[in-house]
Amino acid sequence: MKRIFDTQLIGPFAAMVIVALIVALTTERFLNPGNLSNLSLQVSIVALIAIGSTIVIFAAGIDLSSGSMVALLTMILAQMLKFVGIPLVLALPLILLMGGLLGLFIGLITAYGRIPSFITTLAALIAFRGLALTFNNGSPIFSLDPALEPIFYGKLFGVPMPFFYLVFFYVLAAFTMNFTKLGREIYAVGGNPAAAVLTGINVRKVQTTTFVIAGFMTAVGAILMSARLNSGSPNYGQTLELQAIAAAVVGGASLAGGRGNILATLMGAMTIVIVQNGLNLNAAPSSVQNIVLGLIILLAVGIDMWRAEISGLMGRMFGRPSSQQSSNVKKEA
Amino acid sequence: MTPATPLWEFVDITKAYPGVLANDKVCIRLMPGSIHGLLGENGCGKSTMIKTLSGVQQPDSGQILHNGKPVTISDPQAARELGIATVFQEFSIVPTLSVGENIFLGNMPRSRFGVIDWTKVHNEAARVLAEMDVDVSPETITGSLSVGEQQLVEIAKAVAMDARMIILDEPTAALGEDEIERLHQLLRKMRERGTAILYVSHRLDEVERIVDEVTILRNGCVVRASGETKINVSEIVSAMVGEDIGEHYPKEQNAAKDIVLEAAGLATNSGVKDVSFSLHRGEVLGLGGVLGSGRTEIARALFGTDELTAGQISLNGKPVRFRREIDAIRAGLALVPENRKFDGLFFNFRASGNVTAASLGGLSRFGVLNLKAEEQATHDLIRDLEISTQAEEKTVNFLSGGNQQKIVIARWLFSASDILILDEPTQGIDIGAKIAVYKLINRLTRAGKSIILISSDHDELLAMSDRIAVVQHGTIARTVDAHDLTHDDLVRASADTPQSKPKEAFA
Numbered sequence: 001m002k003r004i005f006d007t008q009l010i011g012p013f014a015a016m017v018i019v020a021l022i023v024a025l026t027t028e029r030f031l032n033p034g035n036l037s038n039l040s041l042q043v044s045i046v047a048l049i050a051i052g053s054t055i056v057i058f059a060a061g062i063d064l065s066s067g068s069m070v071a072l073l074t075m076i077l078a079q080m081l082k083f084v085g086i087p088l089v090l091a092l093p094l095i096l097l098m099g100g101l102l103g104l105f106i107g108l109i110t111a112y113g114r115i116p117s118f119i120t121t122l123a124a125l126i127a128f129r130g131l132a133l134t135f136n137n138g139s140p141i142f143s144l145d146p147a148l149e150p151i152f153y154g155k156l157f158g159v160p161m162p163f164f165y166l167v168f169f170y171v172l173a174a175f176t177m178n179f180t181k182l183g184r185e186i187y188a189v190g191g192n193p194a195a196a197v198l199t200g201i202n203v204r205k206v207q208t209t210t211f212v213i214a215g216f217m218t219a220v221g222a223i224l225m226s227a228r229l230n231s232g233s234p235n236y237g238q239t240l241e242l243q244a245i246a247a248a249v250v251g252g253a254s255l256a257g258g259r260g261n262i263l264a265t266l267m268g269a270m271t272i273v274i275v276q277n278g279l280n281l282n283a284a285p286s287s288v289q290n291i292v293l294g295l296i297i298l299l300a301v302g303i304d305m306w307r308a309e310i311s312g313l314m315g316r317m318f319g320r321p322s323s324q325q326s327s328n329v330k331k332e333a
Numbered sequence: 334m335t336p337a338t339p340l341w342e343f344v345d346i347t348k349a350y351p352g353v354l355a356n357d358k359v360c361i362r363l364m365p366g367s368i369h370g371l372l373g374e375n376g377c378g379k380s381t382m383i384k385t386l387s388g389v390q391q392p393d394s395g396q397i398l399h400n401g402k403p404v405t406i407s408d409p410q411a412a413r414e415l416g417i418a419t420v421f422q423e424f425s426i427v428p429t430l431s432v433g434e435n436i437f438l439g440n441m442p443r444s445r446f447g448v449i450d451w452t453k454v455h456n457e458a459a460r461v462l463a464e465m466d467v468d469v470s471p472e473t474i475t476g477s478l479s480v481g482e483q484q485l486v487e488i489a490k491a492v493a494m495d496a497r498m499i500i501l502d503e504p505t506a507a508l509g510e511d512e513i514e515r516l517h518q519l520l521r522k523m524r525e526r527g528t529a530i531l532y533v534s535h536r537l538d539e540v541e542r543i544v545d546e547v548t549i550l551r552n553g554c555v556v557r558a559s560g561e562t563k564i565n566v567s568e569i570v571s572a573m574v575g576e577d578i579g580e581h582y583p584k585e586q587n588a589a590k591d592i593v594l595e596a597a598g599l600a601t602n603s604g605v606k607d608v609s610f611s612l613h614r615g616e617v618l619g620l621g622g623v624l625g626s627g628r629t630e631i632a633r634a635l636f637g638t639d640e641l642t643a644g645q646i647s648l649n650g651k652p653v654r655f656r657r658e659i660d661a662i663r664a665g666l667a668l669v670p671e672n673r674k675f676d677g678l679f680f681n682f683r684a685s686g687n688v689t690a691a692s693l694g695g696l697s698r699f700g701v702l703n704l705k706a707e708e709q710a711t712h713d714l715i716r717d718l719e720i721s722t723q724a725e726e727k728t729v730n731f732l733s734g735g736n737q738q739k740i741v742i743a744r745w746l747f748s749a750s751d752i753l754i755l756d757e758p759t760q761g762i763d764i765g766a767k768i769a770v771y772k773l774i775n776r777l778t779r780a781g782k783s784i785i786l787i788s789s790d791h792d793e794l795l796a797m798s799d800r801i802a803v804v805q806h807g808t809i810a811r812t813v814d815a816h817d818l819t820h821d822d823l824v825r826a827s828a829d830t831p832q833s834k835p836k837e838a839f840a
Contacts, residue, residue: 184693199690200658
């Protein structure tokens, strides 16, 4: 247990609490039950997609395709429900399957075609948006199915449904990353792919798997997006991929791969959404919101890069020896 | 022959890092026209001293005298201006630039209009190279040269700036025997011209050959100043380690009669051709040969990394075929790669993740890892192999080279491999850790495991192998009993065919 709730969580958790405190103190309506429940709805889609984005990052890849894939999948779902007449109980598993297959496709091209994931998913980012426009002459499709909305807006014991999805998928992801062979292999591939090859890990298969997971989680996000608006649109999910990556980075995942904690991504996503919420409640224009989001990402990565200096500074301030090691001068028997 | 005034004198240099006193009143005196060895185990404070000498960092206290006058070396630029050139372990050449450009990097001769004077660059570079007896054109792209030639380019930079003192940090770590000899010739030549040379190396046999005086550090202090010790390997080793370490190469004979691995006519596209040999149970088979002779490629062929284009591998008499590394691992093979930093270690893991990386299948049930068993096994291996206990809590980048190497070997102890291929297992680790690796080899062979040992350290190879296969141009020229071979034999045997460009076949 101590490994999941390790020191990697302290930073992102502290950041989230500090941001929440600042917003709570400066904004009256922030702590309203209505607003808090709204917050959990807002965070759910980006936080669920960020699970996949983070796992791809753990394996030293990057997934830029999720936002466009959301648009494509909402359009396919809308098409199926409205025009093809496939029942909802069948359409939803099909969408999840399709998300996984799109991820598989990206993963295979990336891992076996040896094309950097930045390029394959950038291409997918552009192409999926285009594909989404081929449905219904590029127009949104509304009023899909009355049974769709409760998936997002429904409540169980007074708690919004997305809360349960978050708990379910984050527990599953944390379990996978910390307790399973697959999780270990993902970290190994991200940490040192050359060493992973020599220890018999099937690096390409592992890389492909991370994209399948990402595609599946994007499909989950797409279903929630459709349910939220009871519609499909080729314009949905714009910059969602960047918000998901930002959540991972604010959560402390190293873009170089191999390091990070999946639960921290949830905190990263919450931090971002709380800031956005605070700005919304204070009627800040979206231009300001984007600028602030950019600064948060910069700060999060900066803190990570300057960690050694910061801890050295803290050590001097509070009289604690620095955690920075000088292994080259220390005699180790 | 040595003049009375030293060129450089470093007096009572002290430098502390948080929690560690890295240099404690270290004094070094460097004479013009003398090669001075700075020796000591990893962590003794050599690197700290080099950083101070080259202006990378400032000492906390102490005095630096240049020709008897006090100076400060405020930064690397100041060091250069004072005539100090440092050749660091990691090269600072740019592989995509030409040799001439590299030699004058940061200091390009310019014409009147401020543009680079290419004629001058090439002429000057050619002059420096000729002076050094290095047969390389200034227009060659540096990355296409062999590692040894790149090292010489690095030194040419120092010559071009007319350095009066050159610091060489592990200059031979990546060099073959003939390249080392070439480097040494060059250093002797520079010594004759009055250059002071500070030579830092783990390869004590070559230190014995080249240096005029030594300073030995231990735990940040000078334990033998210049002139206080004879320059001979066993005296240097006991001064470095601080105790009589006994036998430097504690070889045990554990080879049995039965053959565990047989290779017949192996060939690959990476240059291995017609390689045949057999490996007995409990045997250490040494692969000797110059850098680039194909030893590493043979290891890759055995391990399923490079596809065989011909030949057959048999284990315990049964023919096998490895499509990938995992097939070889499942069959009981293990590869400890040449460069533990590049393809051995996972720096994002603690010892446990590194130890179990090759055995995740056996450690898990239905895909779920048994973390308790992992921690227990790691704990036991850390104790058994005397690895720093920090490895249990910290990621392995915090460990010394010796500890890191033990962890890579521990991986294959945990996976219960029967045949271990050790590619340069003692490169860049200190003498105490080397002996620990040798003892580990004994322990493995005693337990009936077999070892293929690749090493560029000829003394080590001769002492620790039962038989030695001499590799030339990707094939095994001959196999002989190790005790029928002397150091000179091995050097000659591995070098007797023309090998001006051994890189070519494998580039």
